[in-house]
Amino acid sequence: MSTATLDPKLSTLSDHLKAAFAGAGSASSNGGYASASTSAATSRDSTILASSLLAAYQSAIVANPSKAFKASSATPRIQLSSVDEATSKDFWSGLWNVVQIAGPAVVNALSKDYKPETPTLATIMADVPAHRRNDKDWVDFTTNLLLSLAQGTMQSLSGQKDLSNEANQPAMPTPPAGADKSWFSDAFDVVTKYAPTVLPIAMSLL
Numbered sequence: 001m002s003t004a005t006l007d008p009k010l011s012t013l014s015d016h017l018k019a020a021f022a023g024a025g026s027a028s029s030n031g032g033y034a035s036a037s038t039s040a041a042t043s044r045d046s047t048i049l050a051s052s053l054l055a056a057y058q059s060a061i062v063a064n065p066s067k068a069f070k071a072s073s074a075t076p077r078i079q080l081s082s083v084d085e086a087t088s089k090d091f092w093s094g095l096w097n098v099v100q101i102a103g104p105a106v107v108n109a110l111s112k113d114y115k116p117e118t119p120t121l122a123t124i125m126a127d128v129p130a131h132r133r134n135d136k137d138w139v140d141f142t143t144n145l146l147l148s149l150a151q152g153t154m155q156s157l158s159g160q161k162d163l164s165n166e167a168n169q170p171a172m173p174t175p176p177a178g179a180d181k182s183w184f185s186d187a188f189d190v191v192t193k194y195a196p197t198v199l200p201i202a203m204s205l206l
Contacts, residue, residue: 004148004173009205014143017198021128021190022139078188086184092172095149096163100156107157124194132186137176142187144173146194150202 006014060067080086132138152170155161161168175184 004144004171006144006147007151007206010147010151010202013198013201013205014147017143017146018139020125021142022133022136075193078185078192080181080184080188083179083181083184086181086188087175093166093169096152096156096169099153100162100164103153103157120197124190124197127193128190129186137179138183138187141173141175141179142190145187146191146198147202148172149191150195150199151206153199154203154206 085091132142148170152161152163155170156163163169
C-alpha cells in the first residue's frame with residue numbers, strides 16, 4: 001500500500017494519529033486504484049453550479065438572516081455504492097473540485113457565530129471499530145487519508161494550489177488489495193468525524 005506525499009511537518013502528527021487509531025499491526029499488502037467510471041468534466045460542471053448556488057445563498061441570508069441555514073452537529077455516514085467508487089481517480093478529483101470551487105463560498109457563507117463541533121481523541125476512538133485498530137493497512141490508510149485531505153484543503157483554500165486542475169491534485173493513499181466497502185466506510189467515517197480536530201492542528205504546523 002502506497003502513501004500520499006505529506007509535508008514532513010505533519011510526520012509527528014501522523015505518528016500520533018496512528019498510535020491513537022491502532023494496536024499491533026499486520027503486514028501491508030499492495031493495492032491500486034480502479035479505473036475512473038464517471039466524467040470528471042461532468043463532476044466539475046456540477047461543482048461550478050453548486051458553487052454558484054452557495055454564493056447566491058450567501059447573498060440571500062445577508063438579506064434574510066432569520067432564514068439562514070442552521071448546521072446540524074450530526075455527521076452523515078458515507079454510503080459507498082461500490083469499492084470502485086472509493087478507488088476511482090474521479091472520486092478524488094470531484095472532491096478537490098468541490099474544495100477548490102465551492103469551498104470559498106461555503107466558508108464565506110458560514111456565520112461568524114458558527115462553531116463546528118470538534119470531537120476529542122477519546123470521542124473518535126470510541127467510534128473506531130475494535131477490529132480495525134489492529135489492522136495496520138487500515139490504520140496507515142486512514143491516517144494518510146485524513147492528513148492528505150487536511151493538507152490539500154489548506155493548500156486549496158489558502159490559494160497555494162488550484163486543485164480544480166487535475167495536474168495539481170495531490171496523490172492520494174492507495175488501499176490494500178481486497179479492501180471491501182465496509183473497510184472504506186469505516187475509514188471515511190473516522191476521517192469525516194475527526195477532520196474538524198485535525199485540520200486546526202495541521203494548519204498550526206504548516
